[in-house]
Amino acid sequence: VTQPLSEDELVAAIRVICEAKPGGGAAPRPIVLGIGDDAAVWKPSSSHLSVITTDALVDGVHFRSAQMSELHIGHRAMAANLSDVAAMGARPVLATVALGVPPHAAQAQLLDLYRGMNALAHAHGVRIVGGDIVGAPVLTLALTLVGEVRRSHLRRRDGARPGDVLAVTGPLGASHAGLLLLDGDVALDPQLAQRAAAAFATPQPRVREGRWLAASANVHAMMDCSDGLSTDLGRLTRASGCGALVDRVPVDPAAEAVAQALGEDGRAYALHGGEDFELLVAVAPRAFAHLSGRFRQRFGSALLPLGRVEKQGGLRLLEASQERELVPAGWDHLRTGAQRGS
Amino acid sequence: VTQPLSEDELVAAIRVICEAKPGGGAAPRPIVLGIGDDAAVWKPSSSHLSVITTDALVDGVHFRSAQMSELHIGHRAMAANLSDVAAMGARPVLATVALGVPPHAAQAQLLDLYRGMNALAHAHGVRIVGGDIVGAPVLTLALTLVGEVRRSHLRRRDGARPGDVLAVTGPLGASHAGLLLLDGDVALDPQLAQRAAAAFATPQPRVREGRWLAASANVHAMMDCSDGLSTDLGRLTRASGCGALVDRVPVDPAAEAVAQALGEDGRAYALHGGEDFELLVAVAPRAFAHLSGRFRQRFGSALLPLGRVEKQGGLRLLEASQERELVPAGWDHLRTGAQRGS
Secondary structure, eight states, rough: OOOOOOHHHHHHHHHHHHHHGGGGGOOOEEEEEEETTSEEOOOOOTTTTEEEEEEEEEEEEOOOOTTSOOOHHHHHHHHHHHHHHHHHTTTTEEEEEEEEOTOOOOHHHHHHHHHHHHHHHHHHHHHEEEEEEEOOOOOOEEEEEEEEEOGGGGGOSSSSOOOOOOEESOOOOHHHHHHEEEEEEEOOOOHHHHHHHHHHHHHOHHHHHHHHHHHHEEEEEEEEEEEEEHHHHHHHHHHHOOOOEOOOOOOOHHHHHHHHHHHHHHHHHHHOOOOOEEEEEEEEEGGHHHHHHHHHHHHHHOEEEEEEEEEEEEEEEETTTTEOOOOOOOHHHHHHHHHHHH | OOOOOOOHHHHHHHHHHHOOOGOOOOOOOOOOETTSSSSEEOOTTTEEEEEEEEEEBBBTTTTTTTTSOOHEEEEEEEHHHHHHHHTTEEEEEEEEEEEEEEETHHHHHHHHHHHHHHHHHHHHOOEEEEEEEEEOOOEEEEEEEEEEGGGGOOOOOSSSOOEEEEEEOOOOOOOHHHHHHHOOOOOHHHHHHHHHHHHHHHHOHHHHHHHHHOTTTTHHHEOOOOOOOHHHHHHHEEEEEEEEEEOOOOOOHHHHHHHHTTOOOOHHHHHOOOOOEEEEEEEEEGHHHHHHHHHHHHHOOOOOEEEEEEOOOOOEETTTEEEEEEEOOOHHHHHHHHHHOO
């Protein structure tokens, strides 16, 4: 049995992970001072605005460490933050990590967390520059990401206008399906099972897509829909002072397959499941077809329309030629937290 | 019994707290977009570097919620981060908050946390611009602070040189004394008891002092010593490739009084207690007397010398004309975490 590392020794090991340059091909980032001082230091672009987002993940709430590798937990935490930066149209630059370490945590596993975070960060040109390590009852990760965006490319959630086409950067529900696969025995086509598992364990944030979309003046509003489409679409339309009619729910084939196997509705996974890390956009209607075609050319996948922005507040869902109210039933962090305790 | 707020409603209430301008006298900050979108947005100064720091506090590890008001917990969390920014010589600008909420937490108390954070933030011109709220087993706060500093004012911990005078911005040990007061019945002069309690509950980060000190080219290195002088002085000297001789330990009178009442050594509180949020500086020896005099004029309190930087590595303590090794025994976040579990 080896003696556990002290905090300073662990920080040194983390520093090696986060300062390594896999492939050696990373663009030089404007980092002046990384891990190891009271704060990290960088030179912000003078022609850009800076953006900042914080997202926390707690064992037993957002993931279950018994079911996931530390590499995947780290990946997911980084993906959640990258997705928020992408949703502003920004380029991510650097990250800090506050890590809560449970008693008896193996340090090799903690280092795997950083490896998971760093691999995805590195793939998007992001450097982990600092953070904090503290004792905690359960594994807890709070990441903060800083990015940069030209003022003209900044996309908020309050810019949607009546008539705008609503679309997402990919089909929804696969992450929720992947979570269900972890919980039980579901007989499923292996390829679809793999697709669902990957959507849950290693979701890919739409960083390049977000920056590309933000460069179009026809994209009026953008946000990520990681709390579930019904919840996040409600937030986008409320912020924009309007409502929406959803007439098509883009269900991922893996979500559809898992739902069928469990006798459930794949559309519910897509509407309320959350954690998909696709971007939700409101696009000027006359520009949509052209933008969507260019999106497909650029990224090899479709921009999926799901409805339109309407003057009338609230969300409506069109099913079998009938409109009914779409009640937000996505992820409410507090209610979920409260449920855990009751 | 009122219905608990949803996450969106709670965020709206937090937004009101963080966007209020008590006194109305706040300097306009370069915030473009605050709480409520996927990320917050600001315009960084083009003539400054940016700094970022993250510090986490966990109930049962860094504080005990049963013994402290939420206002004070919030204050302490903000103070810890402000102190790290101060230690770089930087001006703090904005903060994000990742809040882990235990089951059955009262929302009024959560709002008090934000009130505590915001009051101290506001006093230093800092705006809380965003964050995340998640369920967690115990109350957990991870704050991230961004600041700005001129390149020439940036102070790192690796710039100390042999011969430099080591000094702190105030006496040490009072926070640890205040913690001990919470735990037991200590007969003490009421004014000193009050001083110790305040040092623990509402520590004042040395933000103005840090910026002032950083403006002097004779201040070669600076860091905060919130993990305990013995631990943090070891870090500063190791980073600078040298060692130190401590010949004077500046013990706070409240620490001295509590230690006497408990039959303990006040110097140990000052050396190892931690959480004092004073700044530790290494100053060119010829400049120290003049700098110290100007510091007293400016801030009404002394810059307290405690020893000098030496070529020889390691820390030594001079006691009764005898040098002995000073073993770092401050706060190691991991060992503390491990102890809790064992």
